[in-house]
Amino acid sequence: MTPEGTALPCHSARQLPVQFPSVLEQSLEDIWYHSFGFNRYRGYDWMPEPCRSCDEKEKDFGGCRCQAFMLTGDADNADPVCSKSPHHGKILEARREADCSDIKIGQLQFRNRSNSQLIYKSGNI
Ligand code: SF4
Secondary structure, three states, rough: OOOOOOOOOOHHHOOOOOOOEEEOOOHHHHHHOOOOHHHOOOOOOOOOOOOOOOOOOHHHHOOOOHHHHHHHOOOOOOOOOOOOOHHHHHHHHHHHHHHHHOOOOOOOOOHHHHHHHHHHHHOOO
């Protein structure tokens, strides 16, 4: 639930091109069972291939919709983390880049309250 009352299936879902309901306008029961936002990716009918015919779909439901959207531009795609995804190369490339990176562990900026505020103020988010 966002501070202004939008109900989300996860904290990242706000970025999806999906209209999510407000608890100011609908009951939680109505949101859960009947809202478009909470039914858009429920079940299996929305899935394209390779997920649609995959024998793993009842376990992972095609992976993370937010990750699929962020990495492929289409939230309907199979999560690129999956080796069956046609976009899996993006993950392999990111891993290759990370393996070749010159950045040392001490140079990484870990998220905590103070660092998050600095990152936010810098505009590099
Ligand atoms: S994400 Fe991969 S393992 Fe999961 S259902 Fe889709 S193709 Fe199958």
